[in-house]
Amino acid sequence: MTRAGEGRVPHVVIVGGGFVGIYAARALRRAPVHITLIDRKNHHLFQPMLYQVATAGLNPADITAPIRSIVRRQRNVEVVLGEVTAIDTAGRAVELADGTRLPYDYALIGTGARHSYFGHEGWEALAPGLKSLEDALEIRRRVLTAFERAEREPDPVRRHAHLTFVIVGGGPTGVEMAGAVAEIRSYALRRDFRHIDPRDATVLLLEGGPRILPAYPESLSAEAKRELRARGVDVRTETFVTDIQPGAVQAAGWTIPTNTVIWAAGNVASPLLQTLCTPLDRQGRAIVQRDCSIPGHPEVFVLGDAAAFEQEGAALPGICPVAIQMGQYAARAIRSDLASRPREPFRYWDKGQLAVIGRGQAVADIGRLHFGGFVAWLLWIFIHIFFLIGFRNRVIVLLEWAWAYATYQRGARLITEPWRPAAPPDPKAPCPDPSPLPPTGHVPHRS
């Protein structure tokens, strides 16, 4: 597995098969380099649509593609399924959990971010965030199970706690989750229960700042809030969560009894960056230079959500277009090096941003154009399907959406659990008489 210098071509190690890794590898497809692309998972995840899996609209496989398939035809890439534990910048090697050391000439770090609980790491088990497929399936399990528990709960207070869904954080993910949970409640589950009316469920979106979607123009924040309210989401701004316990959330003096909390409030970059021995910002991101490399190590690029890159006085946001452009940029910088040309500095080209609120409703902030409604929603659908990697996924996803839109149904309403060997038989009641006499009549008595 040690390939530095193999055939005399530089060895590029890419850590992370997200947008950074996939787009960097693709942009190096004709470069005279050998690439090793490492990820803990076998699949690339289309994170912008992850909330659709968490809310039972799409299947896990619809928004993923095996990394090996994506780069199959690119002969200079090798894919390694493995966990990187450290990057030894002095020794120029990436270390894996199984003890392997991969020497590199260039390292591209696109390890993304996890949610941050601002020092309350114990909250995670009570309030999962939405970064991985496993997160999404766990949230889907919790949301669907909450309705099932409510259906069987005779006590009205406890029943209402099951039917209260709290989403913490009013950024795009929080808004999308709140809108989608509100729709499950109002449409998909509406006629499925006998003792509860799912429309009675409360969906609360808590935002610490003065408005939701703070990265958008104020007019769009106001429109998003109005549209969420029209869908029955209770939006509360300036409401900081101060504690999460089993069964309740404390926020701005309120105690909210709830069993389902979803965390969309903060990010922290991958802890792997701490092994780079380079300055990090408060969110744990590596403070990179104009060429996205770290100080003293022009051969080490930190990219995407893992990078703190300032442009026009503000750090670039942790969104997918930044990751794609940074991945492509790093590939360009390496090609410049190999051609002995100077590297151009990185510059993010902002094409605008879109956030979905619900069925037929989104907000768009594109240059000077700020608009909401059905057109923004269609734009969101087409852009997202266009960027979905893998043709099969695009067709299936479009079909799933058309179906969901026409019927208000959600196709992936599935509560799954971790696999374990079946428990051994454990009968509860001892048998008084193992073989009772056969019956004489057929019509049973009725109580």
Added chain:
Amino acid sequence: MTRAGEGRVPHVVIVGGGFVGIYAARALRRAPVHITLIDRKNHHLFQPMLYQVATAGLNPADITAPIRSIVRRQRNVEVVLGEVTAIDTAGRAVELADGTRLPYDYALIGTGARHSYFGHEGWEALAPGLKSLEDALEIRRRVLTAFERAEREPDPVRRHAHLTFVIVGGGPTGVEMAGAVAEIRSYALRRDFRHIDPRDATVLLLEGGPRILPAYPESLSAEAKRELRARGVDVRTETFVTDIQPGAVQAAGWTIPTNTVIWAAGNVASPLLQTLCTPLDRQGRAIVQRDCSIPGHPEVFVLGDAAAFEQEGAALPGICPVAIQMGQYAARAIRSDLASRPREPFRYWDKGQLAVIGRGQAVADIGRLHFGGFVAWLLWIFIHIFFLIGFRNRVIVLLEWAWAYATYQRGARLITEPWRPAAPPDPKAPCPDPSPLPPTGHVPHRS
């Protein structure tokens, strides 16, 4: 939750939302009864296609439908998500894990079967069987992970153990699994790896008896064996497995180094039946009477894989048409009771059986017709899609298959893991100097 006698209509409790439960509930839709349908899962599973999920061909949601959705329009059904721990036939009540007791006038037990390890229950963790969605996802994870491990394994002996797949049991499930694993190896993964050729993988199908598909005519067993061999499956009959350890299987004197074993060798009915206090057969199934009820309790029906019902000198097989017909029969018997008509005895109408070997290849045993090949395969596809519950699933599954057939690809090649809160940051290497000086040049040294 205690509804016996509610509105004076009899209370029918159905345990299990499989084919028995769904078809029984549907057949009672116009009967003057109140139905409670209980399952541990929120979804009905189309088990005949489960092997497609285990081999990455279909998504979990493609072969499932929420039980609530299936019976949504049927107002006399209430669905309960819960675990039944005992059936108190003397007290006429079903007991749930949460302590609820549900009194019944009629109980329909369709709890199916699990795999049997013939007293070696410890084998299950090493050789999972294929009954639930969780089983299928675990097998998918193991099969795909085996190729990933092989790619990274420098030692040829250990690498070959990763590339050896053993399927135990030559019934329809074993044959389908063997054919599908052989196809993954030969087509879907063929060009995805750099250090291994997935086509080098060994797929072994071990059957203890003298021929595979023992329930089929001999000519079809021979054809299935020939077709599996043509696909590179090593079929070994009269090969009983005597031990399974981590890393190896012992069978008929052979020691086979392997890390992936799939169990398709035997069934045992749900342990819940032991609480019925009625005679069971060797596979743990309740020995039922001509009307599928248990002796002494005409109000308790045991149906589908849970029932031992003899017809023409042999017990009916544990297959889906038997379960459907028994579920419908029990509903008919209840309607006869309510109309004070005598119950007709149950009689299974055998419409034939089909088993898939691989892409474009199946065997069919329909009355006097025994044939194999492409026509049998098309017949299998259309029958299975016709019986898939839920229109959406049919369209999506047909599309997935058309796509897979055209491209040889498998759309659900996804290795997922159980959710757990993320581990706290644990950097490996202490930093010698937290902020090194910025670099002067841009082109890094190369080793």
